[in-house]
Amino acid sequence: MxxxxxxxxxxxxxxxxxxxxxxxxxxxxxxxxxxxxxxxxxxxxxxxxxxxxxxxxxxxxxxxYKKAIYDRSSPYISERDYSVIVSLCGSTAVEYVGSPGCNWSAEVAKAVGQYCPNLQRVRFQVYLDNGDILISLIHKAKNAIKSLDFGYASHDPLRIGSNIMHKIPELPLLKTLTLDSFRVDEAYEIQRFLSIEELFLQSHYSHIEDLKTLNLFKVCAPLKKLRILTVIGVHIISETDEDEAIPEFPALEHFKLSSCIISMEFPSCPKLKILDISCTKCHIEGLVCKSVLKQGKDLERLIVESRPSQFDNESLLEVIQKFRKLRYFNVPIRKIKFDLLYATELVNVLRENGVTKEDPLELVLDEVSKIHWLHHWLSYISGSNIIKARVY
Structure with missing residues (x-):
């Protein structure tokens, strides 16, 4: 039988x-x-x-189960059952998401930390008592993580966690780092992650005049592979009264500042294609324009929404002359006056740069009346359709 x-x-x-x-x-x-x-x-x-x-x-x-994310508000699965699933399938998980609210479970996070060594993307928020659990999770997958995204629960003072940046181990494959509501006093920890290509920094702030100071370019100087840099809500300033020699950023292609104060000159970025300075303040005359003109000649898109206005007729024309590939320019024009001679100069420079009606310069300005005057003078110039001017 x-x-x-x-x-x-x-x-x-x-x-x-x-x-x-x-x-x-x-x-x-x-x-x-x-x-x-x-x-x-x-x-x-x-x-x-x-x-x-x-x-x-x-x-x-x-x-x-490639994405480990537990929603404790769901009636279909318990924390215990999901933790069991992680223990069985954790080796296939490549992403973990955990945050305060419905997507956080200490039990699940501990299971992920134990059974998920191949995580490539990790996203979470730090609050009062979960920091050590999350650090353990990162340690388990430290040789696989390519993207790390975390912040502090700053909306609730009673749940704010302590700094964890200094506890994060070396992450040899890390390409993308996102710090939301980050602490300026731990910013220099970023320098340990030399493989970073994309960096997003947003501080916790309530008013632009109360921004924390940070020597951003000194923080980022060792990151020679950095291609994309986005910074929100800091006061960029030197640590001394003397001019600092900040080395160039050799790989940077996209640099965005938003809701910042600028009090120091930018470094040179020879490969920069997009420079976006939005909703910022700079009280040093000519500093923004000087920083723009330091960039490489590959610049294609330039947004300078800074106050007070930084550009006059001469500096606007200088920027357009230098950057032959520029096809989008958003700039405040309080100091700029348009007449027939100046409009003619603009058109002539753009022709020399190879700008055509099929590939025009989009010029985005902030005053309707001056837009009307520019259109008026352009109507007298042959081939002026290489400029597409509009108000934002």
């Missing part, structure tokens, strides 16, 4: 079909929210029966 066969004698391909048959469907024939994970209590109970069936469940779920 043949020995009795059991489920553990079946290959994973057959058990995969059995797990599919156990997937839950509601009485209306529609999948509930969590069936994006193909979850059912019956499947998980079977998977917990023995190690082999747990491995079969992981095979069955190989394309399902």
């Amino acid at each position: 043949e020995p009795q066969r059991t489920l553990t004698d079946l290959p994973f391909e057959v058990l995969d079909l059995i797990f599919k048959a156990l997937a839950y469907k509601d009485l209306r024939g529609r999948w509930p929210p969590y069936t994006v994970y193909h979850y059912s209590k019956d499947k998980l109970s079977l998977a917990e029966t023995c190690e082999y069936l747990g491995q079969a469940f992981a095979y069955h779920s190989r394309d399902i």
Whole structure:
């Protein structure tokens, strides 16, 4: 008589079909929210029966749990059950999302920290008592993480967590770092991550006049691979009264500042294509224009929404003359006056730069009356359709 066969004698391909048959469907024939994970209590109970069936469940779920995110507001799955799923399928997870509110569970985070060594993207918020759990999670996946995105729960003073940047280990593959509501006093920790290509920094602030000071360019100077830099809500200033020699940023292509105060000159960025200075203040006459003119000749898009206005007729024309590839220029024009001679100069310079009606310069200005005058004078100039002027 043949020995009795059991489920553990079946290959994973057959058990995969059995797990599919156990997937839950509601009485209306529609999948509930969590069936994006193909979850059912019956499947998980079977998977917990023995190690082999747990491995079969992981095979069955190989394309399902790549994103580890637990929504504790869902009635379909408990923290305990989701933690079990992570323990079985954690090796396939490449992303973790955890934050205060419905997407945070200490139990799940601990499971991710134990069973998910291959995370490439990690996103979370730090608050009163979760910092050590999250640091443990990062340590587990430190050789796989390519993107790290975190911030502090600054909206609730009673839940604000302590600094964790100094506890984050070396992340040799890290390409993207996002710090939301970051602490300026830990900014220099960024210098440890030399492989960063994209950096996003946003401080917690309530009013632009109360911004924390930061020597941004000194912080970022060691990041020689940095291609994209976005900074929101800091006062960019030197640490001394003397001029600092800040080395150029050799790889930077896209630089955006928003809601900042500028009190020091920018470094040279020879590969810069997009410079976006939005909603900023600079009280040093000519500083912004001088910083712009230091950039490489590949600049294609320039936005300078700074107050007070930094450009006059001469400096505006100087910028357009230098950057032959420039095709979008957004600039306040309080100090600029348009007449026929100046409009003619603009058109002649653009022609020399190779600007055509098929590939015009989009000139975005902030005063309707001056736009009307520019259009008026351009109407007298042949071929002036190489400028597309409009108000923003």
